[in-house]
Amino acid sequence: MYLMALTETVWHAIPSAIRERAWKFLAAHNVGPMPAVPPSATPSPTPYLTPWPEHLDSIVDAPTEMSSEERLFLYAIIRGIRPQRVLEIGTSQGGSTVIIANALQDNQMGEVAGIDPLPRIAIPEESFHGRFHLVTGTSPEVIEQARDSVAGLFDFVLLDGIHIYRQTARDISGALPYTCPNAYLLFHDAFHFGVSRAIDDLLAHDPSIHDCGYVCSTPRPVGDLLTHGGFRLLRKGSAAVDIEPLVASTWADLGKEPPHELDLVNHDIWYCDAIEPCDRCARTQVTNAASPTTGEEARR
Ligand SMILES: C[S@@+](CC[C@H](N)C(=O)[O-])C[C@H]1O[C@@H](n2cnc3c(N)ncnc32)[C@H](O)[C@@H]1O
Numbered sequence: 657m658y659l660m661a662l663t664e665t666v667w668h669a670i671p672s673a674i675r676e677r678a679w680k681f682l683a684a685h686n687v688g689p690m691p692a693v694p695p696s697a698t699p700s701p702t703p704y705l706t707p708w709p710e711h712l713d714s715i716v717d718a719p720t721e722m723s724s725e726e727r728l729f730l731y732a733i734i735r736g737i738r739p740q741r742v743l744e745i746g747t748s749q750g751g752s753t754v755i756i757a758n759a760l761q762d763n764q765m766g767e768v769a770g771i772d773p774l775p776r777i778a779i780p781e782e783s784f785h786g787r788f789h790l791v792t793g794t795s796p797e798v799i800e801q802a803r804d805s806v807a808g809l810f811d812f813v814l815l816d817g818i819h820i821y822r823q824t825a826r827d828i829s830g831a832l833p834y835t836c837p838n839a840y841l842l843f844h845d846a847f848h849f850g851v852s853r854a855i856d857d858l859l860a861h862d863p864s865i866h867d868c869g870y871v872c873s874t875p876r877p878v879g880d881l882l883t884h885g886g887f888r889l890l891r892k893g894s895a896a897v898d899i900e901p902l903v904a905s906t907w908a909d910l911g912k913e914p915p916h917e918l919d920l921v922n923h924d925i926w927y928c929d930a931i932e933p934c935d936r937c938a939r940t941q942v943t944n945a946a947s948p949t950t951g952e953e954a955r956r
Contacts, residue, residue: 709735711758719779720751722844726872726887727755730814730842733871733889734759737840739812740766743802745795745827746817747772750779752844753788756814761785769802769810771795771817796830803834811836815843819884821850828858838893841865846888847875855888866891 715727722730734742734756742760747753747770760766769789777790789805791798795817803809813831817823828841835841843851847870859867868889876885900914907914919935928937 709762711762714758714783715755718751718754719749720755721876721884722752722755723872723874723876723885725874726844726885729872729887730755731759733840733842734766734812735763737812738763738765739810739840741806741808741810741812742766742768743799743810743813743831743834744768744770745799745813745815745831746844747775747777747790750775750777750784750788752814752816753777754779754783757784757787760787767806769805771798771802795827799830799834809836809839810834811839813839813841815841815851816845819845819848819851821853824851824854825857828854832862832892835892838891841890841892842871843888843890845876845884845886846870847886848883852888855890858890864892864894866893866895 712731715724715731718727720727730752739760742756744753744756750770753768753770756768760768767787767789769791771791771793773792773794775790775792789802791802791805793801810831813835815824815827815831817827824843831841843855845851846855855867858865868891870886871889872885872887874885875882878884903914917936922934923936924934928934933941
């Protein structure tokens with residue numbers, strides 16, 4: 657009896673993905689009495705996972721030459737940065753655009769303006785969730801029109817138009833005046849010699865632009881040369897990131913002010929509980945001992 661209870665406890669402690677495979681393995685090999693509850697009936701709680709993104713699978717069928725890691729990265733960076741206005745230079749069949757639009761949809765904010773002189777979009781309109789504005793024309797000439805379509809400056813730019821030095825340099829100098837002070841620039845096919853040369857020129861001449869490197873780093877062969885593929889990320893703004901504007905709205909949603917206590921640099925709720933309280937927690941413990949209510953308030 658005790659052994660069965662122990663087996664059940666261990667069984668339920670196994671992460672559900674592993675438990676499910678183990679259950680199938682045991683069933684397939686006819687090992688005898690099976691754990692009482694089949695895996696599908698015992699979903700494990702996922703307390704650390706916010707709701708699974710509804711539109712992540714849009715990356716699978718998107719008609720783009722981007723590799724799987726580039727698709728994932730594009731989706732993830734839009735989720736992570738949460739841009740309000742995205743500019744895409746080179747929309748083609750709308751493959752990268754639909755990934756961006758779906759990430760924006762999962763963010764519940766933002767729009768994308770896509771520029772292309774010869775767009776070939778066969779994707780159903782609803783797949784863009786009303787977040788896409790197509791501007792038919794060439795960069796840099798129609799970038800202002802793209803800005804107007806989203807009514808503001810861009811905080812994220814995907815450059816994926818013609819991959820030669822001259823045009824990349826024109827796309828960069830044409831787009832920059834329409835970007836926010838802390839905008840990100842993401843270059844696809846950044847292993848192209850002309851694209852990387854244009855980026856080097858920009859970095860050499862504009863100290864407000866910072867190189868975040870090749871964030872997708874597998875070159876793709878085109879013809880007999882490895883000249884395509886890869887994402888290179890640049891960031892506009894001060895050399896060190898100011899986190900205050902990034903966290904302000906989340907603190908505000910909680911109805912709290914971001915704290916500015918210097919001793920928070922050594923505070924970590926798990927470390928302070930398990931290893932040693934930081935100065936702040938030590939103070940709180942003293943307060944707690946003196947006055948349980950005030951101490952609990954201070955801790956929050
Ligand atoms: C590599 S494809 C874009 C692929 C797309 N971003 C994707 O991954 O689904 C390049 C596109 O740039 C377009 N293009 C060419 N010259 C351009 C320009 N000056 N401005 C904007 N797009 C341009 C081409 O028509 C072509 O559709």
